[in-house]
Amino acid sequence: MLKKLFIAVLLTFTLILNFSACGTKQAGSTVSSGEIKVVATLFPQYDFVRQIAGDKANVSLLLPPGVESHAFEPSPKDIVEIRKSGMFVYTGKYMEPWVDRIIKGTSGSGVVIVDASAGIELIDENQQEEEDSGEESYVGKDPHIWLDPVNAIRMVENIVEGLVQADPKGESFYRKNAGIYEKKLWELDRKFSETFSKVKSKKIIYGGHFAFGYFAKRYGLDYISPYKGFAPDAEPNPQRIAELVRNMEESGTKFIFFEELVEPKVAKVIAGETGAGMLLLHGAHNISRDELNEGITYIEIMEGNMERLKQGLGYGE
Ligand SMILES: [Zn+2]
Secondary structure, three states: OHHHHHHHHHHHHHHHHHHHOOOOOOOOOOOOOOOEEEEEOOHHHHHHHHHHHHHHEEEEEOOOOOOOOOOOOOOHHHHHHHHHOOEEEEOOOOOOOOHHHHHHHHOOOOOEEEEOOOOOOOOEOOHHHHHHHOOOOOOOEOOOHHHOHHHHHHHHHHHHHHHHHHOHHHHHHHHHHHHHHHHHHHHHHHHHHHHHOOEOOOEEEEOOOOOOHHHHHHOOOEEEOOEOOOOOOOOEOHHHHHHHHHHHHHHOOOEEEEOOOOOOHHHHHHHHHHOOEEEEOOOOOOOOHHHHHHOOOHHHHHHHHHHHHHHHHOEOO
């Protein structure tokens, strides 16, 4: 029932967006004909390149549809494709720790390498655990920068500089499109701020891995996940699950959010214990084959999240 409702909401939303975003959508294919070949590691930067470069770039997404991104490593064939490309865009070294090998392998080949996280202030990976348990096991930085729309704007700025370097003749075209797209991202940011100024609860209980740290920080949300690590294969902490169940019962929280592309085992357990409903909070690391065929965009994913957050946090109540 909920799933049907969710699909109906998503479809309605997609339709609305189709009307309002005429001309910015690409056909649901990872490859379009164009001049420069771009390889992007994750979905957000794949979509950002599409939005800025349109038909001037032939952009491919390194992740096959539906594949979980944290455990992904490029195959030798992928590495050959990157070397043959004009530009390679990655999220940052904490998301793609294998990137050093690629950078070394492409030196002298003329491939423009774009670190989309350049200039973005990264959050420590263990921040949540430190607050909760006083543990000081420093691991790294949280890689999920793209879920904060303001960081997404910074990523777009990094990407447009890369495109200009890879294809100087297209400079005015890329800068113009980037400017238009950045305005849409600012509008998305404004709508999230507006949404969270009118919700009953600012507490997101997440059954998935800790992906929405930057997002929660941007909008002053309380974001709680039972996972210690930053990847879906990290083991959820049973003590934290019990704590969350208690916390939800005490605060009367009616919904738990779950992540995309993996079986939401933890969310199901917690929903079963508490009778809470389950809602998708899409981390946009990667997309399913169906989403790819629909030609879904980063902004559509985030607007979908916004609708479900309104439902889960009691918008206007
Ligand atoms: Zn993640």
